[in-house]
Amino acid sequence: MIMSTSDLLILIGCALGxxxxxxxxxxxxxxxxxxxxxxxxxxxxxxxxPPAAQPxxxxxxxxxxxxxxxxxxxxxxxxxAPGAAPAAGVAPAPPAAAPPTxxxxxxPPQPPPxxxxxxxxxxxxxxxxxxxxxxxxxxxxxxxxxxxxAEEAKPAVSRFRLGLRKTRDNFMxxxxxxxxxxxxxxxxxxxxxxxxxxxxxxxxxxxRLVEAVRKKLKANATADAxxxxxxxxxxALLSSVERPAADSGEAPLVIMLVGVNGVGKTTTVAKLAAxxxxxxxxxxxAAADTFRAAAIEQLEIWCQRVGADIIKQKAGSDPAAVAFxxxxxxxxxxxxxxxxxxxGRLQTKVNLMEELKKIARVIGREMPGAPHExxxxxxxxxxxxxxxxxxxxxxxxxxxxxxxxxxxxxxKGGVVVAIAxxxxxxxxxxxxxxxLADLRPFDGREFAEELFAADEGGAxxxxxxxx
Ligand SMILES: Nc1nc2c(ncn2[C@@H]2O[C@H](COP(=O)(O)OP(=O)(O)OP(=O)(O)O)[C@@H](O)[C@H]2O)c(=O)[nH]1
Ligand SMILES: [Mg+2]
Numbered sequence: 001m002i003m004s005t006s007d008l009l010i011l012i013g014c015a016l017g018x019x020x021x022x023x024x025x026x027x028x029x030x031x032x033x034x035x036x037x038x039x040x041x042x043x044x045x046x047x048x049x050p051p052a053a054q055p056x057x058x059x060x061x062x063x064x065x066x067x068x069x070x071x072x073x074x075x076x077x078x079x080x081a082p083g084a085a086p087a088a089g090v091a092p093a094p095p096a097a098a099p100p101t102x103x104x105x106x107x108p109p110q111p112p113p114x115x116x117x118x119x120x121x122x123x124x125x126x127x128x129x130x131x132x133x134x135x136x137x138x139x140x141x142x143x144x145x146x147x148x149x150a151e152e153a154k155p156a157v158s159r160f161r162l163g164l165r166k167t168r169d170n171f172m173x174x175x176x177x178x179x180x181x182x183x184x185x186x187x188x189x190x191x192x193x194x195x196x197x198x199x200x201x202x203x204x205x206x207x208r209l210v211e212a213v214r215k216k217l218k219a220n221a222t223a224d225a226x227x228x229x230x231x232x233x234x235x236a237l238l239s240s241v242e243r244p245a246a247d248s249g250e251a252p253l254v255i256m257l258v259g260v261n262g263v264g265k266t267t268t269v270a271k272l273a274a275x276x277x278x279x280x281x282x283x284x285x286a287a288a289d290t291f292r293a294a295a296i297e298q299l300e301i302w303c304q305r306v307g308a309d310i311i312k313q314k315a316g317s318d319p320a321a322v323a324f325x326x327x328x329x330x331x332x333x334x335x336x337x338x339x340x341x342x343x344g345r346l347q348t349k350v351n352l353m354e355e356l357k358k359i360a361r362v363i364g365r366e367m368p369g370a371p372h373e374x375x376x377x378x379x380x381x382x383x384x385x386x387x388x389x390x391x392x393x394x395x396x397x398x399x400x401x402x403x404x405x406x407x408x409x410x411x412k413g414g415v416v417v418a419i420a421x422x423x424x425x426x427x428x429x430x431x432x433x434x435x436l437a438d439l440r441p442f443d444g445r446e447f448a449e450e451l452f453a454a455d456e457g458g459a460x461x462x463x464x465x466x467x
Contacts, residue, residue: 160440163432164450167413171199171451179223188226189214199414200383205421209233231448234417238427238444241420245428246372246400252330253280254338254363254370256323258356258397259377260389261344264405264431266295268377269341270302271431271439277308280336286326287312288319288359289343299341306436309335319343319355320362327363327370340371353396360397375401375428378419380410390423399423404442405431416447 161168178191189210196206213229221229248254255272257265266289273283285308289295293315303310311326323340330338342359345352363370376399378386393399402423407413407430416427427442 159432159438160430160446161450161453163408163430163438163440164413164447166409166411167199167407168451168453170411171195171414174198175227179227183223185219185221185226188223192226192230196414196417198412200412200418201414202384202387202418202421205237205418208421209237209417227452231452234451235445235448237417238420238447241424242426242444246369248369248372251367251369252284252327252335252338253372254327254330254340254367255373255375256340256342256360256363256371256397257375257377257403258342258393258399259344260346263344263377263379263382264403265289265344265377266299266302266341267434268403268405268429268431268439269299269339270306271436272429273303273306273308273337273339274436275439276337276339277306282333282335283308283337283339284326284330284333284335285310286323286338286340288322288326288340290315290317290319290322291343295341295343308339320359323359324362324366327366331367338370353392356393356396373400373428374398375403376425377403377405378415380404380407380413380415380430383412383415384418386415387418387422390419390425394423394425399425401426401428403427403429403431408432408438414451416442420444 174195175191178195179188183191192213193206193210196209197203201209209230212233213226216229217225246253257269257272259265269285273285277283283306285299285303287296287299287310289299290313296312296315300310300312302308309329311322311329313322313325319342326338326340329335340359340363342356343352345356360371360374374397376390376393378389380386382389390399390402402419402425404413404416404419404427416430419425419427427444429439430442432438432440
C-alpha cells in the first residue's frame with residue numbers, strides 16, 4: 001500500500017480533529033515513514049535477478065575447475081602420446097579410456113588433483129611394457145626367415161668347412177699374428193707351436209710336428225714353405241691311423257656307439273642312420289640306453305624322421321637284451337645295418353663299463369664278429385680330457401674309431417690330431433651341427449687343407465720371406 005504526502009497531511013488533520021494525542025500521531029507518522037521504505041522495493045526488483053545471477057557466480061567456479069582438470073587431463077594425454085604412439089594398435093585402448101575419466105572427474109572439483117595425478121603415472125609405466133612387446137614380435141619373422149638362407153648357404157661352402165670355422169679362425173688368426181712381414185723362421189716356429197697348442201693339438205703332438213718341419217726345411221725357409229710343410233705333417237699324422245671300416249660280408253654291419261654323457265651319441269646314431277640308409281638300405285636302431293624313458297623317446301623321434309626301424313624295450317630293461325634283439329631282427333629281416341645307441345656313462349663307473357662289455361659279449365654270441373665297429377663319441381669341446389676318456393673306454397671294449405661331435409661349436413678342433421697321435425685311433429666322422437645332414441666322413445688331408453684354408457674373404461697367411 002502506497003501513501004502520498006498529501007494523504008499524510010489529511011490523516012494528521014483528521015487525527016488532530018478527532019482529538020488524537022501527539023503520541024498516537026507520532027506513531028502514525030513513523031508508520032507512514034516505514035511505509036516509505038517499500039519504495040526501494042521496485043529497486044529490489046532487479047535484485048530479483050540475482051537469483052539468476054547467483055547461479056552464474058558458482059558457474060565461474062565450476063567453469064574454472066574443469067578448465068584445470070582438462071588441462072591436466074590433456075597434459076598426461078599429451079605425455080602418454082609418445083609412449084602410446086609406438087604401441088599403435090595395442091596402446092590405443094588406454095588413451096581412449098583416459099579421456100572419459102577426466103570427463104567424469106569434473107563433477108567433484110576437489111578430487112581432480114588426486115584423480116588426475118594417478119593417470120599419468122599409470123599411463124607412463126604401461127606404455128613401456130606395451131612398447132617393448134611390439135618390437136619383440138618383429139624379430140621372430142626375420143629369425144624364421146633367416147634359417148633357410150643359412151641352410152641353403154651350406155651347400156655353397158662345404159659343411160665340413162663351416163664346421164671347422166671356429167678352429168680355423170682361431171688357428172689362422174694366431175698364425176697371421178706371427179707370420180708377418182720380416183718374421184724370422186724361429187719366430188714363426190714359436191708362433192706355430194702356440195697356435196697348435198691353442199687349437200688343442202696337445203703339447204706332445206705339437207712338439208713332434210714342428211720338429212719334423214724344422215728338420216725338413218732349410219734355415220731360410222719362407223713362411224709359405226713352413227706352412228705347407230706343417231700341413232703335410234698334420235695330414236700324414238692323421239692319415240697314418242686311418243683304416244677302412246669293417247666288412248661284415250653278408251651279415252648286417254653292427255656299429256655300437258659309446259661315450260660319456262651328453263657328447264652326442266644319440267644324435268650321431270640318427271645322423272648315421274640317415275646316411276647309411278641312403279648308402280646301404282634299411283637300418284635297425286637299438287635303443288640300448290634304457291636308463292631313461294626320455295632317451296628311448298628321443299631315439300624314437302629320430303627314427304621316425306629318418307625312417308629307420310627301432311628295437312626297444314621298457315626303460316630299466318637290460319640294454320644287452322635290446323641289442324641282442326636288434327641284431328637278431330636284422331639277421332631275420334636281412335637288414336644290412338644295425339646301430340646301437342648306448343647310455344652315457346662316466347668312464348669312472350666300473351659297473352657301467354662292465355655293462356658295455358656285456359652288450360658287446362651278448363651280440364657277439366648272436367653274431368660272431370659283432371659289433372663290427374665300436375666308436376667312441378667325443379665332444380670336441382672336451383679338449384685333452386677326451387684322451388683320458390678314450391683310454392678308459394678302450395680298456396672296456398675294443399674301440400675301432402672315434403666320432404668327434406660338435407666340431408662346429410669349438411675352436412679346439414685340433415684335438416683330432418691329438419687323438420690320432422696318442423690313441424692311434426681313426427676319426428671316422430665329425431659332427432658339424434645338430435641336423436641329420438651335419439655328419440661328415442673325416443679325411444685327414446681335407447682337415448689339414450681346411451685348417452690352413454684362406455678365409456671366405458680370401459685372406460691367407462703372410463707370404464713374407466723368413467730370415
Ligand atoms: N652343435 C652340435 N651339437 C650337437 C652335435 N651333436 C650333438 N649335438 C647336441 O648335443 C646335445 C646332446 O646330444 P645327444 O645326442 O643327446 O647326446 P648323448 O651322448 O646321446 O647324451 P646322453 O644319452 O644323455 O649321454 C644335443 O643338444 C645335440 O643336439 C654336433 O655335431 N654339433
Ligand atoms: Mg643319448
